[in-house]
Amino acid sequence: MYICPVCKDKLNRIDNSWRCPKGHSFDIARKGYVNLLTTAKHNPKTAGDNADMVKARTEFLDKGYYSPLAEKIRGVAEENLADTKSPVIIDSGCGEGFYTAELAQIENAGIYGIDISKHAVAHCMTRVHLAGIKNCNFAVASSFELPFADNCADAVVSVFAPVCNDEYARVLKKQGKLIVVSPSPRHLFELKAAVYDNPYENKPNVYGLDKFGESPEEIVFEYKAKLTSQADIHSLFMMTPYCYKTSEEGMARLRALDSIEVTCGFVIQVYSKK
Secondary structure: OOOOOOOOEEOOOEEOOOOOOOOOEEEEOOOOOEEEEOOOOOOOOOOOOOOOHHHHHHHHHHOOOOOHHHHHHHHHHHOOOOOOOOEEEEEEOOOOOHHHHOOOOOOOEEEEEEEOOOHHHHHHHHHHHHHHHOEEEEOOOOEEOEEEOOOEEEEEEEEEEOOOOOHHHHEEEEEEEEEEEEEEEOHHHHHHHOOOOOOOOOOOOOOOOOOOOOOEEEEEEEEEEOOOHHHHHHHHHHHOOHHHHHHHHHHHHHHOOOOOOEEEEEEEEEEEOO
């Protein structure tokens, strides 16, 4: 599956490293993942979420607020891969592995998660080890430079992550599935209404996926969730892009909330490679 991020040749596992025929070598970390993010465009030590951000996201997700979404994504993937005996699935932008671990429950699936953050990928390994999951592999890498061979995957899953038309089309087999999850218009609207004077609905994402079918299957999945602690409310808000553009007055309103019921709304789109 893996290819060398330097020369794009096939990587082979030799002892505790991945090596290509040209001699490029990448050591496997103590936790079991491999760092395939090169320094040409990224600093592998500082790219992506830091350790504190990963910890906060993990603590929130592990409380189950987004478990219905994780189960829904697995169901959509299972339905679209029903005729594939041993599906290979890439979770692109896998974060700390919450959705990846759910995908691992698909029968006979081989799961490959990548994220630009080494802290997130390290936590992925901790998550699957604690859960006894054996069919997940993780690498530090960019969604825009996937470390996988051409036509190797049956599905790519992208949950709140960057979407790359060319790379996803390259790694997917013919008629392979791309599953993209993004916020629905009303996602967390109540939280925004509590913080902003003029709350707004989310605009739909436009991905320009010209290497995929023009009419994807689209599922709007929404449910209500009650957050009953200030800590959970703050953690959820800090997981959103809103935290970067909220005034101090808005943050004060956020800190004053002891509980809130919010709409958890998602759009799940399933594309087929042309």
